Amino acid sequence: MISLQLILLIIFGLVAIWFGWRVFMTSSMVRSALSLLASMVAIGILFLVMEAEFLGVLQIMMMGTEMSIMAIFMMMYMMDPGGLGQMDMYHQKNISIAAGVIVTVLIVGAALTTDWGTIATQFPGPHEQNRLLGMEILKRSMMIFETAGVTILTGMIASIAVALSIKNSVEK
Amino acid sequence: MTPFLTVFIITLLFLSGVYVAAVMERWSVTGTVNWAGPMRSFLLLFAQEEIKTRKHDKVFFETAPVLFIGVILLTISILPFGRDSVIIDLGTGALFINAALVYIMVSLLMVGWAVNGVYAMVGGWRALAQLIAYSMPVVMALTATVMRAESMFLTDIVESQQGLWNILYQPVGFILFYISTLAITFLPPFNLPVAKGELAGGVWADLTGARKLLFRLGRLTLVFTISAAVVVLYLGGWMGPWLPDFAWTFLKTLLVAASFFAICRFMPRIRHDHLLEYNWKYGVPLALYNIFQVGVVLLL
Numbered sequence: 001m002i003s004l005q006l007i008l009l010i011i012f013g014l015v016a017i018w019f020g021w022r023v024f025m026t027s028s029m030v031r032s033a034l035s036l037l038a039s040m041v042a043i044g045i046l047f048l049v050m051e052a053e054f055l056g057v058l059q060i061m062m063m064g065t066e067m068s069i070m071a072i073f074m075m076m077y078m079m080d081p082g083g084l085g086q087m088d089m090y091h092q093k094n095i096s097i098a099a100g101v102i103v104t105v106l107i108v109g110a111a112l113t114t115d116w117g118t119i120a121t122q123f124p125g126p127h128e129q130n131r132l133l134g135m136e137i138l139k140r141s142m143m144i145f146e147t148a149g150v151t152i153l154t155g156m157i158a159s160i161a162v163a164l165s166i167k168n169s170v171e172k
Numbered sequence: 173m174t175p176f177l178t179v180f181i182i183t184l185l186f187l188s189g190v191y192v193a194a195v196m197e198r199w200s201v202t203g204t205v206n207w208a209g210p211m212r213s214f215l216l217l218f219a220q221e222e223i224k225t226r227k228h229d230k231v232f233f234e235t236a237p238v239l240f241i242g243v244i245l246l247t248i249s250i251l252p253f254g255r256d257s258v259i260i261d262l263g264t265g266a267l268f269i270n271a272a273l274v275y276i277m278v279s280l281l282m283v284g285w286a287v288n289g290v291y292a293m294v295g296g297w298r299a300l301a302q303l304i305a306y307s308m309p310v311v312m313a314l315t316a317t318v319m320r321a322e323s324m325f326l327t328d329i330v331e332s333q334q335g336l337w338n339i340l341y342q343p344v345g346f347i348l349f350y351i352s353t354l355a356i357t358f359l360p361p362f363n364l365p366v367a368k369g370e371l372a373g374g375v376w377a378d379l380t381g382a383r384k385l386l387f388r389l390g391r392l393t394l395v396f397t398i399s400a401a402v403v404v405l406y407l408g409g410w411m412g413p414w415l416p417d418f419a420w421t422f423l424k425t426l427l428v429a430a431s432f433f434a435i436c437r438f439m440p441r442i443r444h445d446h447l448l449e450y451n452w453k454y455g456v457p458l459a460l461y462n463i464f465q466v467g468v469v470l471l472l
């Protein structure tokens with residue numbers, strides 16, 4: 001059955017793919033970062049269409065901040081003044097095309113062969129969803145989330161430490 | 173009230189509120205109250221020639237002003253003006269406020285970068301640094317109000333303040349939210365992205381006509397929306413004796429907006445590095461302390 005929900009799902013899915021494609025088809029880091037943001041927002045809208053309100057709003061909120069931070073960090077590391085420089089958004093073209101094709105085939109294969117079970121017709125309201133999600137994060141999945149959080153924090157500190165030009169004290 | 177009447181009243185109150193905010197903004201710059209001033213500026217910008225800079229990025233240049241005002245309008249639609257006067261009562265309302273504020277930063281960055289001018293570009297990156305920094309205390313202060321209400325519905329957050337308003341229950345959170353939202357509206361002590369004095373107008377330096385109008389109008393609407401958010405989260409929302417509920421929200425919102433502009437008038441602009449330093453070194457730890465304090469009080 002084709003419902004409005006399904007049509008929106010297809011449209012925003014295609015929008016997400018289109019902007020994902022645009023990320024690599026531009027020669028500017030700002031355009032690339034904001035295309036990725038648009039792609040992520042489209043995924044957030046997919047969550048909203050599937051009535052996972054919290055996940056949708058969270059995705060849209062987090063990606064706005066994350067992609068902006070990513071843009072500024074990309075520019076700082078690449079010494080690109082103000083993001084006005086031109087550079088290719090891909091390298092090793094043949095290998096990356098091959099990797100892209102293989103991963104796409106694997107993902108589509110996994111999506112088609114997985115038994116997704118019956119489609120849920122009954123689901124809790126947004127308030128109950130928030131509560132259940134909180135319970136999930138603080139009980140069963142706590143270890144995973146904490147590990148991910150600490151890993152990201154370590155990554156951030158390490159990348160800043162690597163980028164700092166600290167004068168070596170041995171040098172006299 | 174019927175939904176139509178609700179929308180109508182909210183719209184009317186909002187428009188008048190934004191106009192008063194425009195008068196106050198003018199006062200914060202010139203020190204004189206001029207009731208016709210905003211209308212004159214409006215007509216001027218409306219009729220002004222639209223100058224486009226050379227080699228601007230068309231997509232960003234056209235999208236950014238619409239995105240700016242669009243996210244603010246989305247925020248208005250979820251704020252409760254009375255017990256039943258809310259356009260969309262969202263199950264994740266508190267989070268949604270912050271989600272919308274993030275896109276103000278994105279639109280400022282987009283337009284600053286798109287016009288292909290040096291002042292605008294510097295302004296855009298400044299806006300990014302400033303708004304990323306100050307959205308952290310905002311979301312943490314929001315978390316503490318959600319903890320007390322045990323719900324992200326904004327109506328529930330107002331109901332949770334029945335006995336004691338959040339301004340007294342979590343004063344640290346209120347102060348952080350108040351200052352950080354002032355930074356997010358980039359009003360004078362924090363107006364580094366659009367500072368006339370030191371950056372020749374920053375992000376808005378090269379904008380004229382309708383685009384500038386959208387940004388100016390958007391910022392005023394933003395100030396009023398943020399003030400309404402402060403009222404809903406910390407000042408008991410629609411609660412108050414005698415008057416109808418939406419009147420209380422409106423009056424409190426005007427008062428908060430007036431306090432914002434009073435700060436604008438009497439505070440000097442903060443240096444950019446100090447601005448970021450204060451937030452990351454003191455604002456964020458204080459916000460974490462606020463969550464801890466509210467958590468302890470809730471468990472006692």
